[in-house]
Each structure stands twice: as C-alpha cells, then as structure tokens.
Amino acid sequence: MTMGNVLQSRPSKVGLSDINLSPGPFCMSFQFNLERLKASIERFGLLNPPYLVKGSSFTVVAGYRRLLAIRELGWADIGCRILPGDLLPLDALLFNLYDNLTARQFNPIEKGMVLKRLTQYLTREEILSHYMPMLELPSNMHTLKLYLSLEDLDDVIKVSIATGRLSMKVLGILRSVRKEDQREINQLFTSLKWSVSLQWQAALWIMEIAGREGRSVKEILGDERILTMVKNGKMNSPQKGRAIVRELRKWRFPTVMEYERSFKKGVSDLDLPSKVRVIPPPFFEGVDYKLEIVFREGKELREKVERLSRTAGLEEIADFWKTYNRG
Numbered sequence: 001m002t003m004g005n006v007l008q009s010r011p012s013k014v015g016l017s018d019i020n021l022s023p024g025p026f027c028m029s030f031q032f033n034l035e036r037l038k039a040s041i042e043r044f045g046l047l048n049p050p051y052l053v054k055g056s057s058f059t060v061v062a063g064y065r066r067l068l069a070i071r072e073l074g075w076a077d078i079g080c081r082i083l084p085g086d087l088l089p090l091d092a093l094l095f096n097l098y099d100n101l102t103a104r105q106f107n108p109i110e111k112g113m114v115l116k117r118l119t120q121y122l123t124r125e126e127i128l129s130h131y132m133p134m135l136e137l138p139s140n141m142h143t144l145k146l147y148l149s150l151e152d153l154d155d156v157i158k159v160s161i162a163t164g165r166l167s168m169k170v171l172g173i174l175r176s177v178r179k180e181d182q183r184e185i186n187q188l189f190t191s192l193k194w195s196v197s198l199q200w201q202a203a204l205w206i207m208e209i210a211g212r213e214g215r216s217v218k219e220i221l222g223d224e225r226i227l228t229m230v231k232n233g234k235m236n237s238p239q240k241g242r243a244i245v246r247e248l249r250k251w252r253f254p255t256v257m258e259y260e261r262s263f264k265k266g267v268s269d270l271d272l273p274s275k276v277r278v279i280p281p282p283f284f285e286g287v288d289y290k291l292e293i294v295f296r297e298g299k300e301l302r303e304k305v306e307r308l309s310r311t312a313g314l315e316e317i318a319d320f321w322k323t324y325n326r327g
Helices: 001-006 034-043 063-074 089-101 108-120 126-132 142-149 156-164 168-174 179-191 196-213 218-221 224-230 239-251 256-267 296-310 314-326
Strands: 012-017 051-054 058-061 077-082 277-278 288-291
Touching: 012 218, 034 239, 058 089, 089 179, 108 126, 108 142, 108 156, 108 196, 126 142, 126 239, 142 168, 156 179, 168 179, 168 196, 179 196, 179 218, 196 239, 218 296, 224 239, 239 256, 256 314, 288 296
Parallel strands: 051 077
Antiparallel strands: 012 077, 051 058, 277 288
C-alpha cells in the first residue's frame, strides 16, 4: 500500500497491548500534560488517528501522546493507520516531524530530540541549512552542538529546560561541569524566580568562585553569605535572586566592589544636578566615563549643563575610585 493510499484509508483497529508505547526512534515529545488531550478525546473522540509501522510489535511513528492519553483513559484498542512496512526510517521521522509542526510548538528538549534523530540520516550541513530554521534556531554549529547534547542531561535538568525554568544560555555554561554541580545550580534557579540575565551572571560567577577557591559548587551555594539570602523571609523570590547575584558579584570581584564604593562616595559628595549620573568604565578597566542627563525640555538641559560647568571637583572625578588604594 502506498503512502497516499494509507492517508486515505479508514483506520484499522489495533489493540493497545500490541503497540510499543515506550519512546521509540521517531518520538519527539518530552514534558507534556495529557489532561487537555484526554478531555478532548473523551468529549469528541480521537480526531486524528495515530500512525504505526508493523514489526514484532507496532512502533509509533506519529501520535505518541494521543496513545498515552488513550491508555490513561482505559481504552483497549484504537483506530490507527498502518504505514507501509518498507517505509524508510528517515521518511517515518520526517512524517512525524511535519505532523507535529502543524499542531504545536517544540520545547528546547524536543528540538534537541529532533536534531539528534536527524543526525542519523542527514549531514550536519543539511540540518544547518534546512532543519535549524524550521525549528526556529540559529543555523550555526555552536547551537547545533548545544541542542545535540540535551538528551545526555539528567532528567531533572531536562525538565527545567523544557519548562523554561533553566535558560539555554545558562546551559551553555553548565555543559562543562559535573552533573552534581549542574543539579546544584539548577536547584538554586528553580527554587526562586530568576531572569535569564541573572541566571547567566550567577552561574558564571559561582563557577569562577569555585574554580578560584578550589571548592565545589555545593560548597559555594552552602556558604552562609548565600544561605542568608535564600532563607530571608522578608524578600520575595525575585528579590532573593537579585540579592544573591549582588553577593556573588561582591565575592567574585572584591576589589572592584571597593572601587565602586569609593567612586560612588566621591560622586555623591559632588553637588550634581538631579537626574545626572556619572557611569565609570566596566570594572574600572577602561579610561572612558559616561555622563547621563535625563531632561524633558531643552531649557532644562541647558540649566543642568550650566550648573555642571560650575560644579567643583569634576576635574578629579576619574580618580575617585583610587581613594581605595590610598585608604
């Protein structure tokens, strides 16, 4: 029977016990909720039958989640379409991919599953040029390697990535550390609400501190300076995350933090106009400073600039942070 005939044929009844419901070679589903699907099937029946291929048992090509929902509903058999036995594995994989693309969005782990399976049949150049854009991913080797590594992660890490609680940007940093360390950092990020940028900063500084001091990630996160923030009952989760990042920054860059304090003290002693801010170079490693002036009208800008021209002490502003060395 040809593929066209299969698509037009009536579904055949197949006993659920005859279908291999373990994730097979064509599966691309991870971390999903069956409740809405079960409710739909209970009310309207199975609108789109699963597709199977016959071997020693039936292997699922498309419709894996539908079959799991059917099993949970207690059905004994289900109408399925049986694909030709000589169907090539790549064709079966692409059949499932296109079937999924029309119905839903893939989470990052599922995108990694798709790409990993495609590498068995296609060159990386083909995947980069055609399938990465299809999955809405940048077509570069770095991204491809990152997504190909996802299936090797612990399930707890994969769940965090699939649900968006651990960012892919952070995972790029964590790939090089031990799985125990990955779990520790993941636990910190999933226990509180973190933005992607704060996750990235915290992960980077935790690993740098651990490497510099010859300590494990668990020891760093168990330090009283971090635990004090985690246990602070007066802060909500986002506030705790920001406080932890500030503490890690102070820990990672103690000298820079002293420079910042000295610089801010020197600037605060100046009689600057309101809404005027002096921004030092990052980590005080450059020579260029920035002046930020917030205003609504040209007259207000002129007044602030004229007042700045009369402010004493501006000539020494680039040396304020050096008081730390003299102190």
